[in-house]
Amino acid sequence: xxxxxxxxxxxxxxxxxxxxxxxxxxxxxxxxxxxxxxxxxxxxxxxxxxxxxxxxxxxxxxxxxxxxxxxxxxxxxxxxxxxxxxxxxxxxxxxxxxxxxxxxxxxxxxxxxxxxxxxxxxxxxxxxxxxxxxxxxxxxxxxxxxxxxxxxxxxxxxxxxxxxxxxxxxxxxxxxxxxxxxxxxxxxxxxxxxxxxx
Amino acid sequence: xxxxxxxxxxxxxxxxxxxxxxxxxxxxxxxxxxxxxxxxxxxxxxxxxxxxxxxxxxxxxxxxxxxxxxxxxxxxxxxxxxxxxxxxxxxxxxxxxxxxxxxxxxxxxxxxxxxxxxxxxxxxxxxxxxxxxxxxxxxxxxxxxxxxxxxxxxxxxxxxxxxxxxxxxxxxxxxxxxxxxxxxxxxxxxxxxxxxxx
Numbered sequence: 001x002x003x004x005x006x007x008x009x010x011x012x013x014x015x016x017x018x019x020x021x022x023x024x025x026x027x028x029x030x031x032x033x034x035x036x037x038x039x040x041x042x043x044x045x046x047x048x049x050x051x052x053x054x055x056x057x058x059x060x061x062x063x064x065x066x067x068x069x070x071x072x073x074x075x076x077x078x079x080x081x082x083x084x085x086x087x088x089x090x091x092x093x094x095x096x097x098x099x100x101x102x103x104x105x106x107x108x109x110x111x112x113x114x115x116x117x118x119x120x121x122x123x124x125x126x127x128x129x130x131x132x133x134x135x136x137x138x139x140x141x142x143x144x145x146x147x148x149x150x151x152x153x154x155x156x157x158x159x160x161x162x163x164x165x166x167x168x169x170x171x172x173x174x175x176x177x178x179x180x181x182x183x184x185x186x187x188x189x190x191x192x193x194x195x196x197x198x
Numbered sequence: 199x200x201x202x203x204x205x206x207x208x209x210x211x212x213x214x215x216x217x218x219x220x221x222x223x224x225x226x227x228x229x230x231x232x233x234x235x236x237x238x239x240x241x242x243x244x245x246x247x248x249x250x251x252x253x254x255x256x257x258x259x260x261x262x263x264x265x266x267x268x269x270x271x272x273x274x275x276x277x278x279x280x281x282x283x284x285x286x287x288x289x290x291x292x293x294x295x296x297x298x299x300x301x302x303x304x305x306x307x308x309x310x311x312x313x314x315x316x317x318x319x320x321x322x323x324x325x326x327x328x329x330x331x332x333x334x335x336x337x338x339x340x341x342x343x344x345x346x347x348x349x350x351x352x353x354x355x356x357x358x359x360x361x362x363x364x365x366x367x368x369x370x371x372x373x374x375x376x377x378x379x380x381x382x383x384x385x386x387x388x389x390x391x392x393x394x395x396x
Contacts, residue, residue: 013215014375017246021211021348024244035246046222048215048233049249117378137377150219151352151384152377177212179335179350180315182387186349193377 001026001164003033004054004062006086006101010072011044014150015098019066022157025173026165033066034058038082045071056085064094064160067101069150074100074125077107094163096145096156105144106131114141117148140197159194167198199224199362201231202252202260204284204299208243208270212348213296217264220355223371224363231264232256236280243269254283262292262358265299267348272298272323275305292361294343294354303342304329312339315346338395357392365396 003023007016016035023033034053035042043049059065065088076082088095090110097105099119105111106129115132117139126133137152139145140159147156154174162170171187178186201221205214214233221231232251233240241247257263263286274280286293286306295303297317303309304327313330315337324331335350337343338357345354352372360368369385376384 013219017211017215020246021244033244041249046219046231047251048218051239051247051249053245119378120374136379148378149381150375151349152380154349155377176318177348179353179391180317180346181334182350183347189380 001031001063002061003064003066003160004036004059005033006056006059006065006067006104007035007037007042007050007052008068008070008072008076009039009042011042011068011070012099012150013044013046013048015070015101015153016068018151018153019068019098019157022154022173022177023064023160025176026161026169028165031165036062038085056082059086059088062093064164065096066156066160067097067104069099069101069119069122073103073122077103083107090143094143094145094160096147096160098147098153098156099150100125102126102131102146103129105146110144114144115139116146117152118146119148119150138193138197145197155190155193158190159197162194162198199229199261200259201262201264201358202234202257203231204257204263204265204302205233205235205240205248205250206266206268206270206274207237207241209240209266209268210297210348211242211244211246213268213299213351214266216349216351217266217296217355220352220371220375221262221358223374224359224367226363229363234260236283254280257284257286260291262362263294264354264358265295265302267297267299267317267320271301271320275301281305288341292341292343292358294345294358296345296351296354297348298323300324300329300344301327303344308342312342313337314344315350316344317346317348336391336395343395353388353391356388357395360392360396
C-alpha cells in the first residue's frame, strides 16, 4: 500500500504531516506514505521548504491518495495541467482529502452526490463549488473520505489505515500517538468518528 | 516572540510541525516559529528532507525554544558540541520539549527537580537519565514545559501561545485547528490540561 500525500506550495504542515507520519507507522512490507508534489521543492504556508519524495505522476500509481490542504488550493483546483495529471481512480484507490483538499476532489469530479467535510475557512468556497458540506469531522462514502479541521487529520489517517491494514492496526497506531494519560479516551473518540465508515 | 523549533535528523514530523504550525497562527508582529537545525537540511524518521529556517545558534537568541522529538534524540543528548551550542536560559526563555525532547532538556540540566512528560517509548530512557516521568500529557514548572504523546503537541503549543500572547489567543487558535463538530470539546480538554500551568 503506497500512499501519495499530495502537497502543494502554500501547504498546511498539519494536514500533510499528521497524515504521512501516522501512515508511516504501519510496519508492513510495502507500506509507505510519501510527500508528492508537482515541483522538486514545495514551500509551506509558513515558509518551510520540503523536498518532495515523489512527483505528481505518482498519484496515479499509488494505492492511497491523500490531498493535503493549504492556502493555494483554490488556484490548484483550477489548474488544468494538475487536474489532468491527477487522473485518480476511486474504484481502485482509497482517496482522502483534508480541509481545502475537498476543493480538489470536487474539481476532479469525485464529490458528485458525495457530501464532504472541510474547514470553516474553506466552507463558503466549497459551497460555491457545489459541495454539500457536513458539520462533522469526518465522512466517507465507499473509497472517498474527507476530514475537516486540521487536527481531524488523524481521523482521516486512522480510516485509511483501518481500510488498508485492518482495524487493529489503526487502533494500535492511534493509541500510540495519543497524548499520555488520554490514550483510551482519544482512541474511543477516533473509533466513534471513523467506525461507522468501516 | 521568535521561536526555535529544534529539529534534528531522525525527527518526528508530528512533533516539530504541529508545534510550529500552531505557533505560526499567532498573527502578531514579530511572532514566528522556525525549524532550527544543526545542518542546512534535516531528514525526518520517514525520509522527508526539510530545509532548516535557522541554524542551531538561533536557539540562544529565540524567546521560545521547543525541542522536537525523533529517533536519534538519545545520541543528540550526548553530543557535547550540540549541548554547548544550546546554552538555553530558562530565566529569559520559554522552553518546551515534546516526547523524547525531554532527554535533551535533562542533558542541559533543565529538569533538575522538575518532573516531565514523555512518550511511552522514551520513558525507560528518561527514567535512566534520572527524570521523574509523569503519566500525564503535559506539565510545566515556571518557564519549562514538557508534553508526552505525539498528539499532545497541541497542548505544548497552546501553553506557549497562552504564555506569550495570552489565553484568548491560545483559545482561538486551538478552536480553529480542532476537528469540525468537536471544537468546543477539544478546546475544553486542552484548557483543562494546560490551564493549571497558566
